Amino acid sequence: MTAADLFTFCLQALSGHRLRTALSLLGMAIGVAAVITLTALGEGARRYVIDQFASIGSNLLIVIPGKTETTGIPGIAAAANDLTLEDAQAIAHQIPEAEQIAPLVIGTETVSHGARRRQVAVVGSTRELLEVRKLALSHGEFLPAEELRRGRPVVVLGVKTARELFPGEEPVGQVVRIGGWRMRVIGILAPKGTQLGADIDQTATIPVATAMRMFDRRSLFRIMIQVRKAAELEPAKTKVLRLLAERHHEEDVTVLTQDAVVSTFSQILGALTLVLGAIAAISLSVAGIGIMNVMLVSVSERTREVGLLRALGVRRRQVLAVFLTESALLSAAGGLLGLAAGWGAVRILVRIFPALPASPPVWAVAAALALSLGVGVLFGWLPARRAARLDPVAALAGR
Amino acid sequence: MIRLEKISRTYLLGGQPVHALDGITEHVKAGEHVAIMGPSGSGKSTLLNIVGCLDRPDAGSYWLNGREVGTLSDEELTAVRRDLIGFVFQAFHLVPRLTAAENVELPMVFAGISRGERRRRVEAALAAVDLSGRMDHRPDQLSGGERQRVALARATVMGPRVLLADEPTGNLDTASGRQILDLLARMNAEGITLVVVTHDPNVARRADRIVVLVDGRIARRLAGAEVSSTADLFAVANGEPG
Numbered sequence: 001m002t003a004a005d006l007f008t009f010c011l012q013a014l015s016g017h018r019l020r021t022a023l024s025l026l027g028m029a030i031g032v033a034a035v036i037t038l039t040a041l042g043e044g045a046r047r048y049v050i051d052q053f054a055s056i057g058s059n060l061l062i063v064i065p066g067k068t069e070t071t072g073i074p075g076i077a078a079a080a081n082d083l084t085l086e087d088a089q090a091i092a093h094q095i096p097e098a099e100q101i102a103p104l105v106i107g108t109e110t111v112s113h114g115a116r117r118r119q120v121a122v123v124g125s126t127r128e129l130l131e132v133r134k135l136a137l138s139h140g141e142f143l144p145a146e147e148l149r150r151g152r153p154v155v156v157l158g159v160k161t162a163r164e165l166f167p168g169e170e171p172v173g174q175v176v177r178i179g180g181w182r183m184r185v186i187g188i189l190a191p192k193g194t195q196l197g198a199d200i201d202q203t204a205t206i207p208v209a210t211a212m213r214m215f216d217r218r219s220l221f222r223i224m225i226q227v228r229k230a231a232e233l234e235p236a237k238t239k240v241l242r243l244l245a246e247r248h249h250e251e252d253v254t255v256l257t258q259d260a261v262v263s264t265f266s267q268i269l270g271a272l273t274l275v276l277g278a279i280a281a282i283s284l285s286v287a288g289i290g291i292m293n294v295m296l297v298s299v300s301e302r303t304r305e306v307g308l309l310r311a312l313g314v315r316r317r318q319v320l321a322v323f324l325t326e327s328a329l330l331s332a333a334g335g336l337l338g339l340a341a342g343w344g345a346v347r348i349l350v351r352i353f354p355a356l357p358a359s360p361p362v363w364a365v366a367a368a369l370a371l372s373l374g375v376g377v378l379f380g381w382l383p384a385r386r387a388a389r390l391d392p393v394a395a396l397a398g399r
Numbered sequence: 400m401i402r403l404e405k406i407s408r409t410y411l412l413g414g415q416p417v418h419a420l421d422g423i424t425e426h427v428k429a430g431e432h433v434a435i436m437g438p439s440g441s442g443k444s445t446l447l448n449i450v451g452c453l454d455r456p457d458a459g460s461y462w463l464n465g466r467e468v469g470t471l472s473d474e475e476l477t478a479v480r481r482d483l484i485g486f487v488f489q490a491f492h493l494v495p496r497l498t499a500a501e502n503v504e505l506p507m508v509f510a511g512i513s514r515g516e517r518r519r520r521v522e523a524a525l526a527a528v529d530l531s532g533r534m535d536h537r538p539d540q541l542s543g544g545e546r547q548r549v550a551l552a553r554a555t556v557m558g559p560r561v562l563l564a565d566e567p568t569g570n571l572d573t574a575s576g577r578q579i580l581d582l583l584a585r586m587n588a589e590g591i592t593l594v595v596v597t598h599d600p601n602v603a604r605r606a607d608r609i610v611v612l613v614d615g616r617i618a619r620r621l622a623g624a625e626v627s628s629t630a631d632l633f634a635v636a637n638g639e640p641g
Contacts, residue, residue: 003506016496308492310507311453313481313557315474392453396492 010326017298021330024205024287024294028334028372029341031284035368036342036360038280041349042273044358046266051357052195053262058130059230061098061237063091063244064222064254081248082219085148085208091225094243097236100226102129103148105211111157111204112164113175120161121203122178124211132226135200140172140187143207151209155183160201164190178204179214194355233257264294277364281371287334288375295327295383306387307395316388323384324377331376335369342368400561400592401427401450405506405552406459406469408445408615421432421615422459429560432584432593437567437612438634443596444565448614450594451484451563458493466562481510487583489566491546493538499525499549500534506557524552528582544575553583555591563589564595568602580605600632611635 014021065083088103105124110117125146129135135142142156155176162171162185171185183206192200213217227236237255245251299306306319342360350357408420427433437443444552448454452468455476461469468479493502500521508515510533525531528548538546547567554562568576583594584605587593594601603609609626611619621629629635 001509001511002424009508012496012501060449227491304492305494308494309505310477310488311480312509312553313453313479313484314506314509318509393448396453396488397497 006321006325009328010322010329013298013302013322014326014329020294020297024330025290025334027287027290028198028284028331028376029338031280031287032335032338032368032372033268033342033345034280034283034338035277035364035371036339037345037349038276038356039273039364040342040346040358040360041356042269043361043364044349045357046269046273047357049265049269050262050353053265055259058258059227059233060258061225061240061386062229062256062258063087063225063235063240064256065219065252067252067254081250083223083244083253084218085212086246087247088220088223089148089245090247091223091240095225095239097227097232097239098225100128100131102126102218102224102226103208104129104222104224105208105215105217105222107203107211107215107217109179109214111155111161111165111287113174118161118164118202120158121198122211122214123203123205124214125205126208126210127267128226129205129224132224133195135192136190137189138188140185140293141297142187143205144186146207148211151207151213153181153183153210154186154207156187156189156205157185157204158199158201158203160199161204176204178206181210183210202391203382204370233259273361273364277367281368284368284371284375287372288331288379289332291327291330291376292379292383293382294330295323296386298326299323299383299387302387303390303395304398306390307392307397310390310392311396319390320384320388323387324380327380327384328373328376331372331380334368334376335372338372339365339369356374400429400431401425402405402462403450403595404460404573406446406456406461406482407452408442408449409457418615420449420456423615423617424459425610425617427592429592429595430587430590431605432587432605433595434606434609435594435596435612436598436603436609436632437618438637439502441612444613445615447563447565447594447596448517453487481506481557483560484587485557485559485562487547487550487554487562487564487567489569491538491543491570492551493546493549493553495538497529498535498537499541499545499552502538502549503553503556505553510557520556521552525549525558527555528552542575543571544578547571547575547579548582551579551586555586559591561592562592564593566597566599567592567595568597569589598636600636603632603636609635610638 073299085103086099091098092101102125107122108119109122111120126148127143130142138159155178157171165171165176165394166174171188174185175182190199225236227233237257240255241251277309309319346358346360403423403425406420406423410417410419423446435446436445445454449456456469460467463479464483468476471479496507501519503524504517507520508509525534528551530545530548533541533545541549567579571579580602595606597603604626606626609621610617619635
């Protein structure tokens with residue numbers, strides 16, 4: 001018999017039980033849709049993080065106080081020595097590759113103007129931050145170029161904070177209070193949105209020395225160093241490590257290149273995607289059991305038909321092929337349905353969360369489809385074999 | 400055409416061996432019409448299943464069309480059924496989701512006959528049972544007699560040498576039954592070997608010979624004038640001396 005004849009026969013059998021066929025299709029479709037949607041979410045998260053890192057600037061070295069044994073997760077190890085402004089200065093003076101240096105202190109404080117108050121992230125840094133983090137000004141000035149230790153009472157506001165504190169007014173030149181400090185607004189940042197989880201539009205950027213006094217800190221949170229080109233990253237990293245080890249009399253800082261951070265995050269989130277896919281794959285195997293159940297019912301319902309086929313001279317192998325094809329058709333159709341549903345769900349997700357570049361990875365789509373077909377054949381095997389092994393005489397009698 | 404030599408078939412029923420057939424020896428010539436009668440449990444159906452290569456004897460030998468088939472593998476027996484044997488059942492055994500034409504086509508689909516040839520043969524077979532106008536009807540849209548005629552068309556569409564009918568009129572009214580018997584007789588006249596298992600004296604009377612089975616043995620053979628002259632075939636069929 002030809003494949004076309006086999007398909008026709010099986011489709012006729014399946015369409016004879018529309019509800020049952022539809023329900024088992026649905027089970028498989030949900031499984032495949034789950035694989036596709038969940039892996040799309042995981043992949044979306046991974047790409048989101050990578051995009052975020054790309055947006056903060058390139059050719060960056062990040063110095064973090066404290067030593068981690070393995071590179072990767074920043075901020076876990078306890079700092080032995082402070083990372084100081086003098087360290088930043090030393091790097092600037094002694095390492096020729098370091099083109100731009102932005103020390104960073106971060107805290108949270110209330111900014112107020114008159115009766116209006118806003119809780120914002122306060123970033124203490126230098127003029128170089130503008131270049132290092134690829135920021136732009138809407139108008140006014142950024143932090144003045146000046147000696148690191150000099151902390152003048154000036155602030156550059158994020159665009160949203162500025163708008164909320166000064167509705168309908170020009171903020172530049174006005175005075176705000178940050179904590180107990182009076183600061184003059186000298187500039188407004190251009191809209192940038194969220195960068196690495198921090199909304200740049202809701203920040204107040206002040207000179208680093210001012211911030212250290214405001215938050216009573218002796219140690220910097222980070223020193224960000226931008227080198228001229230990617231090839232200088234590694235030599236600069238070695239030099240920074242050596243310089244700071246000399247200054248601190250021990251190696252107690254961690255220097256990350258952006259690549260290392262990105263690849264660590266990418267690995268973690270890739271593993272997350274895999275786990276999500278595996279969880280969803282469980283629902284595929286549940287769908288497979290559903291198909292097996294449907295096929296077992298079908299075989300026992302069609303016992304007489306099998307007996308008839310055998311009496312008509314249909315071989316065992318052909319009976320096996322009929323029932324295997326039916327379960328494979330069921331699962332493949334369910335898989336395609338699930339693919340469409342999953343794709344639709346991802347589109348809706350992207351519409352709701354435009355920031356998340358969710359799209360299912362190709363491997364997940366291929367695996368879900370292959371798995372659904374495999375599950376159909378695997379779980380169809382037992383019922384099909386049962387049908388093929390029926391004794392013709394007993395089967396004709398419906399036994 | 401059919402040669403059975405000392406055929407025995409034993410089942411285990413509740414751990415007890417039951418001799419369904421006990422040393423049956425019988426020859427059926429090509430083109431013959433033979434009726435098998437006997438009370439319930441006499442082994443009629445078992446005998447028909449063995450003749451139809453659906454079942455195998457435990458002992459004895461069976462030659463069909465000059466070939467020893469009692470010892471063939473399942474795969475080979477399947478091929479024998481496909482090429483040499485047509486079955487007609489009391490319960491029709493039509494596939495409910497398929498039309499009359501599709502039911503008739505079924506054995507040819509699995510035998511790998513081309514689409515065009517199948518169509519030609521389906522039309523011829525349904526015309527032969529006078530159902531050309533019912534090709535696209537499903538079984539539930541057909542009367543009992545029409546269903547059995549579809550089954551008859553299906554049984555003969557592969558061009559078998561032997562037609563085996565198990566109570567072919569058992570589920571039919573008298574008129575429909577007579578129509579089926581006429582068709583069977585016509586096919587037999589065209590050369591097909593016909594073996595009919597029946598309780599019904601009116602069905603048996605149409606045969607050239609009657610074989611009466613009691614307790615798995617041949618109790619009596621009637622041939623020629625005996626078939627029509629035996630008044631109480633029913634009593635004979637139940638193993639009583641008539």
